Structure formats: C-alpha cells, structure tokens
Amino acid sequence: MMKAIARLPIFWQTLLLLVAAVAVVQGVSIALFLYSPPPRPDFNRLSDIAETLAGRRLDRRPVRMPQIGPLGEPRDIMRQREDRQERQQRQERGNAVRERALSVATIPDEPKPDPDMVSDDVFTDRLASMLDVGDGDVRLFFEADQRSNMPWARERNVLIRRGEPIFFDTVVAGVRTADGWRVVRTPPRPFLPRWQRQMLQLFAISALVLAPFAWAFARVLARPIRRIAEGADRMGANPQAPPIAEEGPAEIRTTAHALNRMQDRLGTYLTERTNMIGAIAHDLRTPLARIAFRIEGAPDDMRQKVQGDIEQMRAMIAATISFVRDTGRSGPMGPVSLDALIADIAATEAEQQRPVTAGAIAPITVQGDPMALRRMLQNLVDNGVNYGGAVEITLARVGHMAELRVSDRGPGLPPDSIERMFKPFERGDPSRNRTTGGIGLGLSIARAIAQEHGGSLALKNRDGGGLAAVACLPIGD
Known part of the structure; x- marks a missing residue:
C-alpha cells in the first residue's frame, strides 16, 4: 500500500494527506457531538x-x-x-x-x-x-x-x-x-472551563493519532527528494558517480531520469575532451623528437638551449597525459586505511632522507581507490617539500569526515591566489619555478581525486607562516 502511494505524483500524495487529516478531525468532531454530554453551566x-x-x-x-x-x-x-x-x-x-x-x-x-x-x-x-x-x-x-x-x-x-x-x-x-x-x-x-479543556484534550488526542500518518506521508515525500539531492551533489563532485535511483513520485522519477541523462551527456563530453587533449599531447611527441634530432648539428650554445626547451616540453606533455589519464577514472573502490597509507609514505620519504614526519594520526578507514588516494597524498607531500621545506602529516576525525593535513613552514601564499593554485598549469610566486617543482598539475590532480571520493581539498595559510593542504574525505561505515 505504502509503495503504491509512494509512486503517486506529489499532488495526489499531498491531497490524500489533507483529505485524511480533514477526515480524522471531522470524525473526532462528530464523535464529540454525538457522545459527549452537553456542557452544563455552573450556577x-x-x-x-x-x-x-x-x-x-x-x-x-x-x-x-x-x-x-x-x-x-x-x-x-x-x-x-x-x-x-x-x-x-x-x-x-x-x-x-x-x-x-x-x-x-x-x-x-x-x-x-x-x-x-x-x-x-x-x-x-x-x-x-x-x-x-x-x-x-x-x-x-x-x-x-x-x-x-x-x-x-x-x-x-x-x-x-x-x-x-x-x-x-x-x-x-x-x-x-x-x-x-x-x-x-x-x-x-x-x-x-472544564468542558473546553476536555474538548482541547480530545482534539490533542486526535492530532496525536494523526501525527504518525502525517509523519509517514512526510517521509514518503521527503526521502526521494533527499536522495536526489544527495545524488546531484555526488554528481557535481564526481562525474563518474553512480546514477541516481529513479524512484518515488512521478515528478521525482522524471527529475532523476533527466539528471541521469545529463550525467551521461556530461560524461561523454568530458571523455571526448580528455581523449582529444591526450591525443594532442601524444602527437606532440613526434615533432619534438624531430626537432631534437635536427638540432644535433647546431652550435653547442644554441643546441643546449633548445634541448632544455625540448625537455621542458616533454615534461609538460608527459604530465598532461598523466593528468588526462588519471582524473575522472577511478579504480576499484574498497576500504583504505588512511593511517597505514600515511605511515607507508612517511617511511618511504624517510628512506629517501626527505623532511617528512607523521604527527597525530587517528586510525581511520575510508572507501576509495587506494592507488588514487596514494597519489593524492604523494602529490601534497611533494608540493609541500618542494615549496615549503619540511612537511608534517596529521589525520583526525571531524564528525563524519576524515581530515588529512599536509603542513609546511614555507612562505605561504597570498590569500587572493590560493584558489588559483588548483587550476591546471598554474604556479605561484616566481620562486615556484620549474627547477623547484613541476608544471602546476599536482594540486589539480589531488583535488580531482578528493572530489571523486566525495571529499574536498583546500589550501590554508598557517599562523606563524607556512601552508596547510587540508583534504576531507567521508568516512566509510
């Protein structure tokens, strides 16, 4: 019965609720009129x-x-x-x-x-x-x-x-x-008077009798709306998110179907765009190889400058291909222990004698792609080491989210340029050049991975100097 009502349009569900409420109130009024003694005036x-x-x-x-x-x-x-x-x-x-x-x-x-x-x-x-x-x-x-x-x-x-x-x-x-x-x-x-209090008590009882039915109808109406809102939010964070369940009233099913079609079109558009960018970047390798071959006969001073530019372009092309290949394509999802992942990366960095330490680490497990999450954390660590010197990693539970912080004590960033750092190929101040870091795709890849897992990534200037990359990921049950 409830399933059949849940599939009705919102108009009919609301009308049924109002008719039921009026019927209950009128039934109580008729019962009071028929069975209650008339009020006797006190004299x-x-x-x-x-x-x-x-x-x-x-x-x-x-x-x-x-x-x-x-x-x-x-x-x-x-x-x-x-x-x-x-x-x-x-x-x-x-x-x-x-x-x-x-x-x-x-x-x-x-x-x-x-x-x-x-x-x-x-x-x-x-x-x-x-x-x-x-x-x-x-x-x-x-x-x-x-x-x-x-x-x-x-x-x-x-x-x-x-x-x-x-x-x-x-x-x-x-x-x-x-x-x-x-x-x-x-x-x-x-x-x-007493008879008015009795009437109010009976009407309160009728309202209490009606309340569970109103609550059930409200849940039937609100549940699909809440699910479609959650699905739309997931879709905005990750174009590859699962489609929205098409259930509930007719209007909600129509909306969910339209959002799923929009997601399919957006996914197709993004796939075609990334494939085109990857193909262009791949095809650029051939003319670069010819330029490198032909420059061999040039004078030494010119050849060295051109070779430097060629290597730089190759690095940019390789990073672009990697960015196109890895963003928007999640691997198999499963439970990932973030504290174990941080300990593994910190140990690897210590073996390479890089200034990376693990601070307060809470045992937290999330649902995600282990390889993608490792790459996100590695990009944040590399970014902090290259531009801020020593790095400290912390992990804490904040509500239903895992808060991963990668903090450094570098020069920080101007507040108006923090959000710009997440744009592809964007670099900060002139000290952040290609000799001290990459080409400006590390933070873009890290944010894309965080969003694909239903989370977020932000940069914050620290008190006393330095920058903190804060990644928030939903904690799996």
Whole structure:
C-alpha cells in the first residue's frame, strides 16, 4: 500500500494527506457531538447561597405554585416530576467538582459590591427569610444575566425557576454574625472551563493519532527528494558517480531520469575532451623528437638551449597525459586505511632522507581507490617539500569526515591566489619555478581525486607562516 502511494505524483500524495487529516478531525468532531454530554453551566441558587452562609443544610420552604401547570398537568404530578428532576440535578451537582464553588470568609465590615453588580430587595428579603435574620443583617449583590440576543441591548435579568433565582454570574452575599460579616463570593471564572479543556484534550488526542500518518506521508515525500539531492551533489563532485535511483513520485522519477541523462551527456563530453587533449599531447611527441634530432648539428650554445626547451616540453606533455589519464577514472573502490597509507609514505620519504614526519594520526578507514588516494597524498607531500621545506602529516576525525593535513613552514601564499593554485598549469610566486617543482598539475590532480571520493581539498595559510593542504574525505561505515 505504502509503495503504491509512494509512486503517486506529489499532488495526489499531498491531497490524500489533507483529505485524511480533514477526515480524522471531522470524525473526532462528530464523535464529540454525538457522545459527549452537553456542557452544563455552573450556577448557584439562592438556596445554595443561604446554605453556604448558614454553614448547614436548610429546610426548603414551600413556594406557591398554580394548581395547573403550563401544559395542563395536575399540580401533584408536575411537582413530583420537578422534584425528581431537582433531586437528580442536585445529585449530579454534588457528584461533580464545582469549578465556581462559593468561597467563604469572615470580614469585619459589610461586603461591598463590584462595579458591575446590582441588588434586588426581593432577593435580599428572601435570603434573610431563609437565614431567619433581619433584612438589615443581610447583603446580596450579583451580576445579572444578559438575556437579550442583541449585542447592543441593555436589558439585564435573572433567571427564575420555581420562584427561586438562579445566578450564573458572580454573586457576593453576607450575613452579620457575632464575629463580623460572614461573606460568600463566587470565584472568578477560569480561563478555560472544564468542558473546553476536555474538548482541547480530545482534539490533542486526535492530532496525536494523526501525527504518525502525517509523519509517514512526510517521509514518503521527503526521502526521494533527499536522495536526489544527495545524488546531484555526488554528481557535481564526481562525474563518474553512480546514477541516481529513479524512484518515488512521478515528478521525482522524471527529475532523476533527466539528471541521469545529463550525467551521461556530461560524461561523454568530458571523455571526448580528455581523449582529444591526450591525443594532442601524444602527437606532440613526434615533432619534438624531430626537432631534437635536427638540432644535433647546431652550435653547442644554441643546441643546449633548445634541448632544455625540448625537455621542458616533454615534461609538460608527459604530465598532461598523466593528468588526462588519471582524473575522472577511478579504480576499484574498497576500504583504505588512511593511517597505514600515511605511515607507508612517511617511511618511504624517510628512506629517501626527505623532511617528512607523521604527527597525530587517528586510525581511520575510508572507501576509495587506494592507488588514487596514494597519489593524492604523494602529490601534497611533494608540493609541500618542494615549496615549503619540511612537511608534517596529521589525520583526525571531524564528525563524519576524515581530515588529512599536509603542513609546511614555507612562505605561504597570498590569500587572493590560493584558489588559483588548483587550476591546471598554474604556479605561484616566481620562486615556484620549474627547477623547484613541476608544471602546476599536482594540486589539480589531488583535488580531482578528493572530489571523486566525495571529499574536498583546500589550501590554508598557517599562523606563524607556512601552508596547510587540508583534504576531507567521508568516512566509510
């Protein structure tokens, strides 16, 4: 199933994800609507206020009711039904945790109303009658309910049920006692009522249920895009890199196919170009040999100068052929121990009495062509010895990369000419002439080999003088 979805176009995958998300959210909303009880508003009856002020349960006084109910019911039947409803509601209220339960306090002075509160003499007299005290010993203030649907209406009422007022908003009531005033108050409304918190919890659960599916869809969409980006990066570093896998949505497969075709065309172009350069360099050997043969009869001073130029041209041609032959053509890849390679080259250099030493070397293995990596390191060592004198080689692990440094204490390079040193046949300052080094292909070959292995090569001036060639190669698993 997932494989079939992964091959769909990105448009349809995104549409499926959005439809699934909407379906889950709507399913949760419908379930809440069908199975969740409606939120019951928190309120206080006048009798609740009286019982809290008295600190005990009071007997209910009968309320005059009409003999016949509004629907024509007999008085007794209607009273029985309402009494059952009231008992059930009181039982529910007793079992539930009240969010705005009345708080009780004793203060020396009589309670004062809040700015938006009003008072009603009828309700105050009724409360005094319930408490069996005089009217002057009772205070009752409340925020009346806004019953009108019009936002600009100013009509304010209190809901009356069976002759007893019900207060949905804040109430302040007090009764005079021997110790002062016993005051009850409705606490402020919570920022989120209980039923809203329950709704938010259920919606959070639905989001958690949807999250794994969204994560799976996102991975299905992102994996081929990430692979095609990695493949394009490998292709930019090494034209001979393996082709990009053509998988995933239709758009990604089309892009991967186009990149693979571009890589094939670029590879063909580079092969033809290098073959042409190699053929030209090879063919130049013949006229050079004829020139060398014909110059034999020339005067000694002229013959020696021309012979020097011929040898120089032969060296350049040989280096060019080697550069064309070795770059862009990787040998068999396998695990290569860089620390062993460095130790071998350092030992060989010591036998030839060249100033090459191995510094801090970490045991690191990479995947690569051992012959190409040896040539890269040898070129860096030769470049450092020829132009910087003594050379020190170090190897360290930096994240998932192996950092190989070949450092010298030579004159260094101007910062604006460091990158130019990697161009073929490019040489540095005049002291770097052909008598002290090659023809300017060593660094170009070394960088090409590093890039073919998915790495990089850079030159950096050292503090205190000198130059460091830093090659970074990915570490194989």
